[in-house]
Amino acid sequence: MSVDISATETLDVKGENCPMPVVKTKQAIDELAADDVLEVVATDSGSMSDIAGWADTTSGVELLDQIEGDGVFTHYVRKTE
Amino acid sequence: MSTDTDPTDADDATAPAAGVDPEAVAALEARIDELEDELADVRADADDGDGKMVIIATKGTLDMAYPPLILASTAAAFGWDVTVFHTFWGLDILHEDRSKDLQLSAVGNPSMPMPNAIGALPGMDRVTTKMMEKRIRDNDTASIQELIDTSLDMGVEFQACQMTIDLMDYDEDDFFDGVTVGVGAASALGDMVDADVQLLV
Numbered sequence: 001m002s003v004d005i006s007a008t009e010t011l012d013v014k015g016e017n018c019p020m021p022v023v024k025t026k027q028a029i030d031e032l033a034a035d036d037v038l039e040v041v042a043t044d045s046g047s048m049s050d051i052a053g054w055a056d057t058t059s060g061v062e063l064l065d066q067i068e069g070d071g072v073f074t075h076y077v078r079k080t081e
Numbered sequence: 082m083s084t085d086t087d088p089t090d091a092d093d094a095t096a097p098a099a100g101v102d103p104e105a106v107a108a109l110e111a112r113i114d115e116l117e118d119e120l121a122d123v124r125a126d127a128d129d130g131d132g133k134m135v136i137i138a139t140k141g142t143l144d145m146a147y148p149p150l151i152l153a154s155t156a157a158a159f160g161w162d163v164t165v166f167h168t169f170w171g172l173d174i175l176h177e178d179r180s181k182d183l184q185l186s187a188v189g190n191p192s193m194p195m196p197n198a199i200g201a202l203p204g205m206d207r208v209t210t211k212m213m214e215k216r217i218r219d220n221d222t223a224s225i226q227e228l229i230d231t232s233l234d235m236g237v238e239f240q241a242c243q244m245t246i247d248l249m250d251y252d253e254d255d256f257f258d259g260v261t262v263g264v265g266a267a268s269a270l271g272d273m274v275d276a277d278v279q280l281l282v
Binding site for chain 2 (some may be wrong): 015016017018019020022023025026027054057058059060
């Protein structure tokens with residue numbers, strides 16, 4: 001897994017649970033420009049499959065990486081269009 | 082590429098082989114064009130990643146208010162077109178005063194750690210609701226209000242069934258700003274027939 005990703009913005013959703021990590025990720029992505037990368041930092045373990053599923057189904061976004069460590073789940077999402 | 086055929090004949094539709102009715106060929110070609118256009122339309126629809134979901138929300142208890150709101154806000158995050166049609170007790174979710182005070186009952190719910198005979202005592206719904214509200218806060222689960230506000234921000238269309246507004250003796254102004262009133266079963270069905278996902282909650 002790559003760790004060399006530079007994020008344009010960071011969204012902190014630590015402590016928030018389903019569905020808010022996905023919902024706030026979408027809202028944050030909407031504020032970005034094409035090719036920007038959003039880093040999402042969550043503590044909800046369900047965010048691993050939720051954000052992957054969201055990115056897979058939603059047009060205009062690409063999941064670059066997901067990193068798990070010390071109870072924190074970090075996701076990197078690129079806005080493609 | 083073949084070199085022994087005149088290239089002008091190969092794709093020339095106006096010069097069919099001897100014995101073939103030119104009108105029949107023209108009709109077939111027209112039909113092929115028609116089918117290709119239809120196929121292009123079908124492919125365009127299938128490629129459209131933005132789905133559409135309609136939920137019919139009929140329940141007004143604290144626990145049953147969550148599923149439609151969580152699915153609606155999440156589907157909106159997917160970029161879907163979302164309509165939630167509220168009817169009967171589901172109207173309470175959109176009711177400015179009543180949505181703040183949705184209740185949970187242990188009666189008739191065998192999953193709750195309380196016998197029906199105890200749960201039926203006066204005031205027990207209030208106790209059960211307070212316990213659930215504490216759990217929701219402790220777990221950092223989004224509140225009903227937060228989910229409604231977020232969904233509205235993301236363009237979810239909340240509809241309040243006109244027949245049940247009248248039946249429940251509610252006023253059209255009782256609902257949150259942005260809620261659509263004056264709708265009925267026919268408009269719900271019209272939305273549902275075009276939707277990819279239809280749910281009754």
